[in-house]
Amino acid sequence: MLLADSVTKDYAGPSGPLPVLSGVSLRLEKGEAISIMGPSGSGKSTLLAILGALEAPSSGTVMLDGKNPFALSEPDLAKFRNEKIGFVFQDHCLLPQCTVFENVSIPTLVGASDAGAAERAKSLLDQVGLSARLGHLPSQLSGGEKQRVAIARALIREPRLLLCDEPTGNLDRKSADAVADLLLDLHRRRETILILVTHSDKLAARVPVGYELVDGRLERR
Numbered sequence: 009m010l011l012a013d014s015v016t017k018d019y020a021g022p023s024g025p026l027p028v029l030s031g032v033s034l035r036l037e038k039g040e041a042i043s044i045m046g047p048s049g050s051g052k053s054t055l056l057a058i059l060g061a062l063e064a065p066s067s068g069t070v071m072l073d074g075k076n077p078f079a080l081s082e083p084d085l086a087k088f089r090n091e092k093i094g095f096v097f098q099d100h101c102l103l104p105q106c107t108v109f110e111n112v113s114i115p116t117l118v119g120a121s122d123a124g125a126a127e128r129a130k131s132l133l134d135q136v137g138l139s140a141r142l143g144h145l146p147s148q149l150s151g152g153e154k155q156r157v158a159i160a161r162a163l164i165r166e167p168r169l170l171l172c173d174e175p176t177g178n179l180d181r182k183s184a185d186a187v188a189d190l191l192l193d194l195h196r197r198r199e200t201i202l203i204l205v206t207h208s209d210k211l212a213a214r215v216p217v218g219y220e221l222v223d224g225r226l227e228r229r
């Protein structure tokens with residue numbers, strides 16, 4: 009379960025703190041999915057960074073599977089993120105010098121050795137339709153294919169929480185639809201918690217519960 013309680017975030021501005029989030033509360037169980045919309049600058053990426061334990065809130069608490077990530081030591085926090093949270097960003101963020109297979113495997117290279125990692129990477133790349141591209145470099149792939157690699161990478165550790173920040177934002181309509189189909193299908197089969205930030209009404213409508221970030225708070229759409 010993911011729990012956010014009264015999360016706030018201020019950034020330092022020239023004339024005092026700039027509030028970005030002003031009291032976000034959420035409770036999501038295994039398998040649940042929500043979309044979050046909102047204008048540029050409304051704090052969507054900031055909220056994902058906090059829920060994904062990349063950035064601490066100014067106040068309020070976040071708990072994932074009963075643990076407050078911000079109470080962990082830095083090495084334990086890195087391990088927690090690696091094991092429990094998958095990210096897909098608007099820009100695929102693949103390593104250009106690594107093959108498709110290597111990019112997907114990267115999260116399994118840290119920490120204790122991960123026995124089934126290679127098989128899981130191959131299986132995931134098969135599920136995203138890229139089994140014929142294991143040795144390709146990112147530069148040899150289309151935008152939609154790169155994003156599919158990023159999705160496989162986000163799922164390789166079988167995370168509890170999958171955070172997607174405008175995952176189809178850079179794609180043409182056809183590739184965006186294909187990436188969305190894949191993402192939603194993989195989410196359903198794995199029962200991860202899915203939080204999908206998007207500017208697309210069409211994509212948001214495919215997720216059962218929709219929110220909008222308005223004045224630093226989540227409102228149901």
Ligand SMILES: Nc1ncnc2c1ncn2[C@@H]1O[C@H](COP(=O)(O)OP(=O)(O)O)[C@@H](O)[C@H]1O
Nearest residue numbers: 019020028046047048049050051052053054055
């Ligand atoms: N590290 C940071 N330092 C200062 N201000 C930031 C930082 N990150 C984001 N902001 C500000 O917080 C606001 C929300 O940003 P962001 O979460 O990226 O919005 P969105 O993803 O909805 O476009 C913006 O005004 C942005 O300038």
Ligand SMILES: [Mg+2]
Nearest residue numbers: 052053054173
């Ligand atoms: Mg953003």
